[in-house]
Amino acid sequence: MRKIDLRSDTFTLPTPEMMEAIASAELGDDVAREDPTVIRLEEMAARRFGREAGLLVPSGTAGNLVSVMTHCRHGDELYCEAEAHVYFYEVGGLSAVAGVLPRLIKGTRGVYSAEQLESTYRGRELHFPNPSLVCIENTHNRAGGTCWTPRQVEEVAASAHDRGMRVHIDGARIFNACVALDVEPRDYARHVDSITFCLSKGLSCPVGSVIVGDREFIERARKNRKIIGGGMRQAGIIAAPGIVALERMVGRLKDDHDNARLLAKGLAAQGLSIDMATVQTNIVVADTSPAKAADYIARAKRNGILCSSFGRNLVRFVTHHGITEADIREALDRLGT
Numbered sequence: 001m002r003k004i005d006l007r008s009d010t011f012t013l014p015t016p017e018m019m020e021a022i023a024s025a026e027l028g029d030d031v032a033r034e035d036p037t038v039i040r041l042e043e044m045a046a047r048r049f050g051r052e053a054g055l056l057v058p059s060g061t062a063g064n065l066v067s068v069m070t071h072c073r074h075g076d077e078l079y080c081e082a083e084a085h086v087y088f089y090e091v092g093g094l095s096a097v098a099g100v101l102p103r104l105i106k107g108t109r110g111v112y113s114a115e116q117l118e119s120t121y122r123g124r125e126l127h128f129p130n131p132s133l134v135c136i137e138n139t140h141n142r143a144g145g146t147c148w149t150p151r152q153v154e155e156v157a158a159s160a161h162d163r164g165m166r167v168h169i170d171g172a173r174i175f176n177a178c179v180a181l182d183v184e185p186r187d188y189a190r191h192v193d194s195i196t197f198c199l200s201k202g203l204s205c206p207v208g209s210v211i212v213g214d215r216e217f218i219e220r221a222r223k224n225r226k227i228i229g230g231g232m233r234q235a236g237i238i239a240a241p242g243i244v245a246l247e248r249m250v251g252r253l254k255d256d257h258d259n260a261r262l263l264a265k266g267l268a269a270q271g272l273s274i275d276m277a278t279v280q281t282n283i284v285v286a287d288t289s290p291a292k293a294a295d296y297i298a299r300a301k302r303n304g305i306l307c308s309s310f311g312r313n314l315v316r317f318v319t320h321h322g323i324t325e326a327d328i329r330e331a332l333d334r335l336g337t
């Protein structure tokens with residue numbers, strides 16, 4: 001039986017055009033800043049976000065970690081949403097490597113307000129860690145791929161800046177937010193100090209993420225990238241498909257969003273509980289109660305449908321470049337049997 005893989009957009013494979021770009025990429029040693037393809041990707045990303053500079057990193061996790069290390073000193077405090085990826089899924093790198101203490105804000109569908117930030121903020125006081133960074137996750141993975149609007153980012157960022165903190169966006173899927181809300185990356189980037197976005201999720205590249213920010217920040221981030229072992233030599237083979245992705249793969253994300261909505265409606269009709277307001281991009285989180293997520297996933301797998309656990313009774317489905325509308329209809333048929 002043909003498998004329909006809805007576990008994650010990280011399972012996407014590079015397009016034939018990306019493979020060609022890899023084969024023909026002009027290469028050099030990027031640690032010595034001599035890889036022209038990496039330089040081209042970083043400049044392209046910076047332009048797209050309206051910022052001065054970009055830095056290629058191996059993964060979204062590396063992008064967040066390097067950004068946190070660059071914004072914060074050991075012992076500082078970082079504010080983020082209670083189920084933010086940087087806190088929930090990055091192996092505690094925040095504390096283990098960056099030496100930062102997270103302070104959590106419970107958002108609504110992944111988004112928190114400036115007022116919430118202000119009421120959680122403890123101030124600068126002898127007994128407290130130094131508050132130095134606010135993180136925003138857009139789109140928010142565990143909330144179901146939900147989007148922050150540029151206005152929401154602007155308000156939280158203004159409040160953070162008023163308190164002397166910097167602002168980082170974990171924009172692993174920020175292009176999904178841009179397509180869903182019909183806004184430009186720069187509409188977010190102008191309010192914040194750094195953004196990480198992933199090439200390797202919905203944009204279908206095999207590897208890589210990019211941090212963008214001002215030149216001085218990116219130069220310091222470059223050193224931290226080296227500390228964590230993320231300085232890569234002929235990294236043009238990673239950057240080349242990234243260039244293809246930025247040129248060709250952003251607009252099509254709308255198809256993934258349409259497919260996610262189709263899937264969500266079908267799953268709801270089969271009795272799963274879904275907060276449809278969260279189905280804004282390419283992620284669907286469904287409550288399988290009273291069935292356990294593990295049992296639902298095992299049954300789906302027996303029918304050739306792959307999805308992943310998001311908690312005891314929560315299952316996540318992600319649409320992506322490898323999934324067509326026909327796949328969604330077939331997945332619904334098989335899941336409904």
Ligand SMILES: Cc1ncc(COP(=O)(O)O)c(C=O)c1O
Pocket residue numbers: 010058059060061062064085086137139140141170172173198200209
């Ligand atoms: C919101 C978010 N941030 C960061 C990451 C980390 O990206 P990577 O898997 O490339 O380390 C992910 C991965 O799924 C994510 O969903």
